[in-house]
Each structure stands twice: as structure tokens, then as C-alpha cells.
Amino acid sequence: MKSFTYLSAPDVETALRAIATEPNAKFLGGGTNLVDLMREDVEQPDVVVDITRLPLTGIEQLPGGGLRIGALVRNSRLAAHASVRTRYPVLAQAVLNGASAQLRNMATVGGNLLQRTRCLYFYDGAAACNKRTPGSGCAAIGGFARNAGVLGVSDHCIATHPSDMAVALAALDATVEVESTRGVRRIPLTELHRLPGSTPQVETALAADELITAVELPALPVAAHSRYRKVRDRASYAFALVSVAAAMETEDGVVTDVRLALGGVSAKPWRAREAERILLGAPATEESFHRAAAAELAPAAGRPDNTFKIELAQRTIVATLRRLLTDGSAA
Structure with a gap:
């Protein structure tokens, strides 16, 4: 070191x-x-x-009914907070699925959002990695790519973002507050992380001198009817092959509100806008769920090692929505 x-x-x-x-x-x-x-x-x-x-450890109710979470709130405290568990259960579930108890006791909300990829080649100093050394190439392309992305990838990088929490926050329309000596600004969570393009080393919209100070959740009734589902290689703590954060409300068998985000498939938490568009106002049926999932994954491009993720993501979307419907939490 x-x-x-x-x-x-x-x-x-x-x-x-x-x-x-x-x-x-x-x-x-x-x-x-x-x-x-x-x-x-x-x-x-x-x-x-x-x-x-720093005094960034509070979890506070906002005047409009939302929730403000300090950037230094420990993950374990966030998952155990009564308002998070009852009003945003998808977030509590994502945090609990994210790491061991020991790590949750140390990790912070802001740090979780800014963690870097766990791509094997990123950690291997002898391997080509455009994230670590811009212009050196991407050894994952043509190499072992089982955990690589299938959405939003480029010829320069196919790594995925490892956070579970960020996937839930993307589905919940969270906003990130950042501060620098120039002042305070707010960034939608879905715009915080960047796709690799030709500059995979630029991973977020943050300037080098900016600090995340808080994350804010809007008052979102549909969030009470939400669930996080994570598919991984082993039952113990591991990074997601595919994960889905979903919230859905139905009335008279029709989807009246829905939020979806995917993890394990891209360099950023992937908000499933196309699937949401198809589901909103559609019958809450298996047919609708399959159609929305297929449309969302239509642009996906896999490698020999990870093409399975495309179908796995579709199946996981359908299974998560089905569970929300059948356990009554979407009614």
C-alpha cells in the first residue's frame, strides 16, 4: 500500500x-x-x-412526507429503521441482501453508492482495464465475463455496478444531495452513475471535490407495496447475477402504478422504463409481465459466459411482479 x-x-x-x-x-x-x-x-x-x-448520520421525516437519509447512516441502521421497513420495504430488503452483518455495521449509505465494480480484471493489476488504466483495453471482453453486464455496455467496458441498495433507490426515485465549496446540488439517483461509453473511468456525475451528504426519498405510496429479489451464485452473501427492485399497485386487476429497476446487468442501477411503460394501465397478468420483461431486455447483448443473464433477468422480473401480486402487497 x-x-x-x-x-x-x-x-x-x-x-x-x-x-x-x-x-x-x-x-x-x-x-x-x-x-x-x-x-x-x-x-x-x-x-x-x-x-x-461529520453530522450526517440522521434519518428524518421530510415535510412533504418523504425521508431524508444522512450519507453516513450505517447500512444496518437503515435496514432496521421503522419507516424504511414499512414505507419502503424494497430498500430494507436490498440492504439486508447486500452484505454480511459485519459489513452492514460498517458500510455507509454514501459509500455504498460510490463503491466501485468488483470485476476481476479491475482488481488484477496485470490485466487490461480501462476503468483502472484508461486506454489499456478491457480484458473482460474475450475473457471471463460471467458477472459482466448485458445492458448499456460498450467496447471499452462491460463491468457491472455491485450495489444492491442503489437498485432499490433507483426504483424509488431517490435524489442524492451533494455538496462542495461551491454549494449544494441535487442529482436524481438514476443520473448519479454513468454508463461506460468511451470513458469508463468516469463512473459518476460527481465532481472530484463533491461529497454526498444525504439521500432523499419522496413520499411514494406505491413503495409500501414493494419487494427486492436477488439471484446469486450461492445462498450466502454474493454479488447479484441479476436483481430486481419492484413496486406495484393494482386496482380491479389493472396496474395503476409500477416502479422497476435491475441490478447486476449494467454499470449503473438500471431503471426499467420500457417495462414500466408497458405495464402501466395493462392487466396485472403473467402475459403482461412477460411482455414487459421481454421488451426491457430486448436491447441486451451478452457474451458467451453471460448470455444467460438476459433470460434470467426476464424471469426474475416476472417472478418478482407475480410475488407482489399473489401475496396481496400490490392490491
Whole structure:
């Protein structure tokens, strides 16, 4: 591991000033991803700015009925919060599916959103990886690609984003609040992460000196009727091959509101807009579910190792919607 300077920021202003004046500085929250990357020499910051003392640990009700979640809220606390469990169960389920209890006790909301891909070639310093070393190529293309993406990929990168929480937040129309020395701005969660295109090393819409300070959830009645389903290679904690965050309401057998997002298939949480469009106002039937899932995955492109993900994603969408319907939570 490369030597670095450590700074414990006592307040937000100090943290922002440090990140703005140090060209190669990184924020440290729970450290569950950054520390691993530093050990592997993937991340080599000159300065590590510890933000764990900042007052960003609250979960508050918003005047309009939504929820504001501080960026330093631990994942375990988020999943256990009464309002999250009852009003946004898909989020609680996604967090609980995301990692072991030990990791959830350390990991933070902001850090979870900014974790980097777990692609094997990204961690392998001897392999070509445009995320790690722009212009070097992508060893996953033509290599082992079982966990690679099938939607929004490019000739420069086929890695996937590993977060479960982010998939649920994408389905819930969450907004991310970020702050820098220039002020505060808000980014829709669905616009926070970027598809690889020709610059896969640029992974988010954040500037280098911006800090996530909170995530806000809107008042969303349909969110109470929601579920997260994760398909992985083993029953113990593993990253998703495919996951689905779904919320749906029906009336007289017709879909009146629906939100869908997919994980494990792209470099960002994939909001399933086409499937939503087809489902809204359609009969809440297996036929409608299959038609919507097929339309959403129509643009998908797999590799020999992961073409199975295309059908798996469709089946998982259908199974999740069916469960919402049959257990009465969508009524």
C-alpha cells in the first residue's frame, strides 16, 4: 500500500476544503471498499479525508412526507429503521441482501453508492482495464465475463455496478444531495452513475471535490407495496447475477402504478422504463409481465459466459411482479 496523509475532518467545511485543495484526495466513510482498493493499489490517494465524525448520520421525516437519509447512516441502521421497513420495504430488503452483518455495521449509505465494480480484471493489476488504466483495453471482453453486464455496455467496458441498495433507490426515485465549496446540488439517483461509453473511468456525475451528504426519498405510496429479489451464485452473501427492485399497485386487476429497476446487468442501477411503460394501465397478468420483461431486455447483448443473464433477468422480473401480486402487497 502506498503511503498517504490521514486527515480526520471535524466538520463538513473542513472536509470540503481538504478535498478541494488536494488533487489526489479521497473521502473515507466506512472504508469497506476504499481500504480494499488501497491494499490492492487500485486506489492510491495522497490524502485520505476521514469523514466519520461529520453530522450526517440522521434519518428524518421530510415535510412533504418523504425521508431524508444522512450519507453516513450505517447500512444496518437503515435496514432496521421503522419507516424504511414499512414505507419502503424494497430498500430494507436490498440492504439486508447486500452484505454480511459485519459489513452492514460498517458500510455507509454514501459509500455504498460510490463503491466501485468488483470485476476481476479491475482488481488484477496485470490485466487490461480501462476503468483502472484508461486506454489499456478491457480484458473482460474475450475473457471471463460471467458477472459482466448485458445492458448499456460498450467496447471499452462491460463491468457491472455491485450495489444492491442503489437498485432499490433507483426504483424509488431517490435524489442524492451533494455538496462542495461551491454549494449544494441535487442529482436524481438514476443520473448519479454513468454508463461506460468511451470513458469508463468516469463512473459518476460527481465532481472530484463533491461529497454526498444525504439521500432523499419522496413520499411514494406505491413503495409500501414493494419487494427486492436477488439471484446469486450461492445462498450466502454474493454479488447479484441479476436483481430486481419492484413496486406495484393494482386496482380491479389493472396496474395503476409500477416502479422497476435491475441490478447486476449494467454499470449503473438500471431503471426499467420500457417495462414500466408497458405495464402501466395493462392487466396485472403473467402475459403482461412477460411482455414487459421481454421488451426491457430486448436491447441486451451478452457474451458467451453471460448470455444467460438476459433470460434470467426476464424471469426474475416476472417472478418478482407475480410475488407482489399473489401475496396481496400490490392490491
